[in-house]
Amino acid sequence: MQTYPPIAPLENSPDPQTLGENSNPVAPIEITYYTDPLCSWSWAVEPQWRRLRYEFGDRLVYRYSMGGLLRDWQQFTDPLNHISRPIQMGPVWIQVRHLTGMPIDEKIWVKNPPTSSYPACIAVKAASQQGPGVAESYLRRLREAVMLEGRNIAQREVLLELGAELNPELGFDGDRFARDLDHPDSVEAFRQDLKEMRYCGIARFPSIMLRPSSGRSLLMMGYRPYSVLRDAITQIAPDLEPERSVTDAIAYLTHWETITVPELAVALNLNIEAATILLDEAVHRGQLEKAGFLYRKTGGRA
Numbered sequence: 001m002q003t004y005p006p007i008a009p010l011e012n013s014p015d016p017q018t019l020g021e022n023s024n025p026v027a028p029i030e031i032t033y034y035t036d037p038l039c040s041w042s043w044a045v046e047p048q049w050r051r052l053r054y055e056f057g058d059r060l061v062y063r064y065s066m067g068g069l070l071r072d073w074q075q076f077t078d079p080l081n082h083i084s085r086p087i088q089m090g091p092v093w094i095q096v097r098h099l100t101g102m103p104i105d106e107k108i109w110v111k112n113p114p115t116s117s118y119p120a121c122i123a124v125k126a127a128s129q130q131g132p133g134v135a136e137s138y139l140r141r142l143r144e145a146v147m148l149e150g151r152n153i154a155q156r157e158v159l160l161e162l163g164a165e166l167n168p169e170l171g172f173d174g175d176r177f178a179r180d181l182d183h184p185d186s187v188e189a190f191r192q193d194l195k196e197m198r199y200c201g202i203a204r205f206p207s208i209m210l211r212p213s214s215g216r217s218l219l220m221m222g223y224r225p226y227s228v229l230r231d232a233i234t235q236i237a238p239d240l241e242p243e244r245s246v247t248d249a250i251a252y253l254t255h256w257e258t259i260t261v262p263e264l265a266v267a268l269n270l271n272i273e274a275a276t277i278l279l280d281e282a283v284h285r286g287q288l289e290k291a292g293f294l295y296r297k298t299g300g301r302a
Contacts, residue, residue, distance in 0.1 A: 047266035066121035086113035126180035
């Protein structure tokens, strides 16, 4: 049976200065999501995190803080999972796939292991210079690339390629992104994320801080089922209700651009088999196309 760490109530909300310029004390709930592009458990919680944001929409204010999971292999050790070398990360990814159902390809840790997650974290901060929508799409593309496609997101050329693969409608500026990758502002933004993580006592990823406009905050560390996320919101903001529900698979996929089977299953409360049939039937009708583990609308990203 999967067990989860307890939800920690915080007597005092974090220092507002640590929450960044996007802090909005007027919102019913402000969420800080501590994560890392190389974190397999963060990838595994994408179904729940996406459904939560879709249902509550603008009633939630959220932002990402990059955690710096892997500085380098000389200084990294995870005694709990007995990891000190890249090849030992593969079994952890296999376990994540087994426990959560999210597709994940662990062979990168044998074929082309990332040496650090810091370049990808800095790349997310560089993308954020072009707006939160660009940063969010870029972070998702990083996750897809490393978790499903075996692409080494520690390499600069890969980081640049993934930016060029974003939806053109975002208006992503590749030349600016290349400059921002090396700009001191991007590195400093990542340093501030690391500082905030230490201040808030973040010990694992993903971690989600729920901060109401008044009263105590809640900190959830680690993977969580959707019901736990919803219960936590109800606990600190009892009057906050979703603004919509997920009723149509194609509309939900269109909102996110790409989707995996477990993401649709969580959104529609289906089992994996039923969600697979639904998506595959849409492929046969020509509504969707499938690339590996990802489904997207026909004519979407190559």
